[in-house]
Amino acid sequence: MAYYLQKEGLKKHGENAAQKLEITLFERKASLGGNAETVVVDLGMRRMEQGVDVPYLRWADLGVNDVNLTTYKRLEAVMREIGYLEHMKPLQDTESYFTRDGRISLTDDTYLRQGVSDPAFSLDHVDHGRLAPLIQVVHRAALDLLDSISPSYTVAAYFDDCVAKPREMLEAAARELGIAIDWGDPALSDRVQSVRTLIYYPRIAAMYFTDDQGPGDMPLEAPFQYYRIQEGGGEPRRRYFEYGSQRWLEALAAHLVEADSSKPSVTIRRNADVHVRIEPGKATLHDDYGWSASFDLVIMATHADDARRIVTLSDTLAPIRQRLDSILGSVRYTRSYSVCHTASSRLPLNKNIWRTYNIEIRDPGDTFFPYRIDYVANLHQNDPDNPAYDSAGLPQYFVSLVNDLNSIPKQDMLDKVLDADRLSREMLDRLPESTRTQMQEGIHNSGYKSELPELDDALHRKAWTYFKHNVLDAGCIQAQRDIDRYNADVAHSYREGEAPWPLLFAGGWTCGAGLQEQCLEQSERLSRWLLGTE
Template identity: 50%
Template structure:
């Protein structure tokens, strides 16, 4: 008899959970029926791919004018395949690796008045580098050496090598770390410098000032620009493990291999969903229901999923692969034992969310004034007195997904256009926000290649853009424009505790089944990076198999 599983959420977490479950069932001979429910009309979670028109092409050869059209990701937009080994393996399995294209991995740090501070040009291959601003040349090269040591030491504090001391507690913040480094540079950093074979004169009286500069002009801006930073405490108030575990997963001590998703991040998720459907059998099936907001009713012996406007359906197990607050809203706790219900509810409520916008535009006021220091990633440096700020970062799309390494996407290179992540739509000139094209305006070859619904529905509606439905009519004047609202869990101490509590619940439920319910989603593992979502999905598969074996035995 087939075991029926419902997965709530069609983002990276939900789809990868379905993939691993399908693979396990196919290899074990277990009959399995998997149904994925996604509230939005397309896959993606915090992914959203838009298509925009930047002007018209004229070749001067008598050919008719044609629209100059580009696409951009408003949310999730690139990964590091050098460290995302699970993602690379999955993509190789489904034949998607050839769609992961290289990008220029460069960064500028600049102030709000437009004056550039520093540029990280280690991976610059097509552009102008200026020694006055090049991070590698700053302070005679001493700044760059010290950054390497500070960075590696922080990673070792949150993820010690085997046999080392325990990791620092969650209460140890980014501010604590930098204060200690400034107060006692040699005591904190000398051992790491020796291991890295980096020569630093610890008697140099300028070292504390250099570390202060590293904190204020590099790390605080970078951490402020992270989607999971607490906008109430700022970067200094974050647990050290939040950003530096992120760096560890992103970098892994190897040369980065940063790639973007050809035709957008939704393109790969759609490809994954299609591959699972094509590899379904009579015994192991995966199917997807889009535009399906659901209510989930759980009791110790049953699970019922009721899509809005549809009949309820019974399942043997439900996997919640969505934001904590969305899981809280979707679950009906009436059938759950009161103590367990209170535990789950209190855990989910520990996770706080911030809202921000992804906007595709041509407003270069958000970039450094000197165009020669524009980089793929452009990070705003807040004044020291204003470090508690919502994040803001601008991507130059011509370097990100329209770059010289990919000639078909760079046959002109102009006009320049940008995607900016920021807390307030009003920070961008309204007439600079590009219009989201609908299907009729997109050439057929792009319409065939781009993700489902990336170019539709009609621009007058916005139901498919991130979580824009939550803003109501606040931005009615921006309807049809290329923007979306996203929400991200704040990776503070409360969230980290909630992650541990929810993992314990999942583990206990697998060992001694309490109810047909497990929790996944990006919020349950670290910063919710692709690789962390896949790690969680593999754990969900292990827990599910234990649950199935005990269910069938009992």
């Protein structure tokens, strides 16, 4: 948001921009970036040439970890502008789907660049090659519906329709893709059910915004809007953040605050646990230590429930307070844990089908808990084109997103490295500043761990973090539309010099699935509304 306010402010006010607009960003944590979390872990000793043993230390992203530059056009443009794009590295974009008991094991190796793809498990060979093209058709048909459906049309309803009337639902998409489907095949409906049960339900259950009631109750537009951006645009250019996603956020922050008298100033205050009071034409921020300051406008980029907690509107704004409370209260949240570990039992029984993204297929009667996926870190954060970063063959370690911290045995959790002296100078210099700071302080308090009970020291030192995510259900989608209208109304009044109540909302919950590209899109739109540069 600060980036686009600065950019659009410069466009509107030219050489007077610095005098017209001053921006202060308040971050509750010591580190920037919401669900960005980068740690260093200890994997033991690595034997080098001539039999020399050295500590084998690796870094891992526990939160935001990759993007698709094919569709992340705004993100790519910003990265290019500030000189960060060269730090985005290609990852091994492959998937496996498996049942825990080993009955079913499938791999999607469409974008496998190096390695071995076993035809016995490849989706391209399942059901004599008939399943993979049907997946493409089902996917395209869902994408084609996005602009014509309401949030009440669920994932389950879509697949029920495809099972009951496959030709009516899928023929146009098949024709669009040039894929021949035998519409008279009596096994076609069963095959569509396999696409649902083996591929889409597990994948959607692994998404961070999934309803804890399961994938079927999600609006169809929720996962498929995500697919369109995160995996669409032709062949995806999936990239990970070299030495951690926080490095990107810190590079952006450095660009914003650099001394430049020609552009609006940006000040960043970290560890700022502030409260906001809104009155007609006035916004006041204060903390619990006696600090307070007034601002012309406040833009909340927090979770919706956090905004409800820290924002107070005066009694004279009671109708607005009621309107906002209804919108913000419509957004539900789930909690999850990201753990870095070596518990290979979470992966498929057959090591040869381990892939970058590993997604469990559940039995139909199982409860689908949200956000459960296992990353093989030596594939996910590994650049096979660069020998210095190619570590795919080294000891494997994993990052898992789970709904229960006890899902990973404590003895398999990796320890965070908190002693910076153990790192090589090259690694230390390239790690995010926030990761280095955590090492210096010997603590790790980012994310929402403060909401958890007291932890024993052993668990506190482990490489995990705690997140919360808004559920992208029909209520949240409606809240996004309502907050968009609210923002437009307030921005128009602000631009006209009225600003009856100086409060706006940005952040992940306000736009789609909350992907970085969507947050940038929403921030750019809101900045242009405010400054009249659209």
